[in-house]
Amino acid sequence: MSDAAETVLVSTAALTQRFGSTVALDALDIQMRPGVTGLVGANGAGKTTLLNALLGLRPPTSGSATVLGLDPRSQGAALRAKVGFAPERDVLPDEMRAVDFVRHLAQVRGLPRSEARTRASDSLWLVGLGEERTRTLGTMSTGQRQRVKLAQAVASDPEMVLLDEPTSGLDPTQRTEMLTLIGEISNEHSVSVVLSSHLLEEVERVCDHIVALDAGRLVADGPIAELVGDGEGITLELVDIVEPAGTVDAVESALRGTGIEVERTGTTLRLGGAGRDELSDRARDAVADAGARIRRLEARQRTLADLFEMDSFEASDS
């Protein structure tokens, strides 16, 4: 294992946060390493509370945390100078120009004025808003405003950035672009990222590690590669053709007749109960016999969604 992988950026020990009788964080023992860490859980799972605790914004009820080797409770100011943060809430003053906003936050995080000015511009170029940097924030789209939040988080050259739901409000294309950008910031500029999200799919797409919370409890913690991987069986998706009619039904019954496990959703058949080669051969024969047409035939991967379904994890946006 590399040194980077062995380095622990964030560790918590029995970290607990209570609000009255509500347990927001329940004795969490977490370790986060360099790279992109996905902090995933349904709304109300405790993601934002954990980020606040890691920034030292709210002292925990019990337990402890260490971030970049510093104690958030006693060394909060020093810690926050090293960490960039983009909150979920829309925090951009409409009348300010993007470059002024980013420069101001860089200065507040300790950069000298001239350096902050340069880096504000550079950060906005980094997030793809170089040409738009002198526009006022109120005239920007949701996607651009999310990028500005990212730019202010990285402008002071932090060792780590905490991004709370950075894809909130974005359409699928913008979401993909934002995730690509986050990956680039981590890979090309060596800034570790903690990405909070309630969407497993986007965490799986960009993160190296995952910390999953459910109602304040730790559900999973580790490298995504170890948590997901090759699953079993194949997925066969057929085209729903008119002539000949009933081809999907015919393929399904033919496969069931050979003892293969078939789970059907519309025109998609999930096949299991045998080796992949055998399943592929049987599927091919059944499709040929029925005169059906294949839209997709692929080996099934186990996803984070599969993993959390097994653990009864509610990953959907509630």
Add this chain to the structure above:
Amino acid sequence: MSGTAANDRHEGLDHDGPERGDAGASVADPEAQAAQILDQRYRSYSGARHGLAGAMRAVVASSVRFTLGFGRPARHKFLPWLAVVIALVPAIVFVGIAIVLDIDLISENILPEYHQYYGFIEVALFFYCGIVVPEILVADRRNGMLSLYLSTPLRLWSYLASKAVAVTVTLAVITMGPLLFLLVAYTVEGSGPDGIGDWLTVLVRILGSGIVIAATITAASLAISSLTDRRAFAVIGVILLLLGSQIVTGLLVEVAEMDPRIYAFNLGEIGDALKDRIFGVGPPSPLGEDDGPPGLRISELSTLFVIAVNAAWVAAGAAVVWWRYRRIEAG
């Protein structure tokens, strides 16, 4: 592309070897080989960081700019600068009169003395505090900047202290600016204080009274502004406090002939009273000689009482702001 450039490129196809401006020429050119890309865009930073002091300076500077409307649309510049103009215009007029008439107008009691000029400033001060100051706190809560500030080295106390300094500085422009202008102008014109000692004494009194009045009204304005996220409510609240306290205490003391210590609740009068003490202005007339019944004048309050009340206003304002923001932070 110009026609000449297009022709040059086309003619170059007939030549052997690389053309001028061609990539191949760059490879052959030693200077070009030594060229570096200097614009690296986003990169790491290993220079100095200014920590909490730098963060507070940045917030103070940004808040002063915000309050005075710099970097904001014109409609946000109008009100703060109108307040400055209201405060400054009488001073400019007085200086103009002094220059035109060429006599010592202060000695002749034709122009107001320095402490008397606060009557003109008070209008601008109330206008500025009522309309402009509430925005300095309310805006950060309304647009969420407060949560972003607290994710930096700033803590609640340092954020609020930076805001208070910013308001005090801008208010000091109004409370001190016109008087400093008068002092310099009267001095140049020949109506100023006699000798360097007197001149410095007046300067210190202007600065001291300006800071005292600005601090007292800042604390009260920020306290009201901290209680609501709606700028309109904050504006009404500050105006009610400033004007309402004048009217109510005035009625109680002057009409109902109650104890003049009730003026402690009159923000304008109590600041004015301390200013008079700083300028060494005592009771204007023996008790009972002036119009109005004896024992009902604010100038008869003891200096210690006046100082204590002003300090209490600042402390109470700070306490309200702190209590309110602790609740916001806890929420």
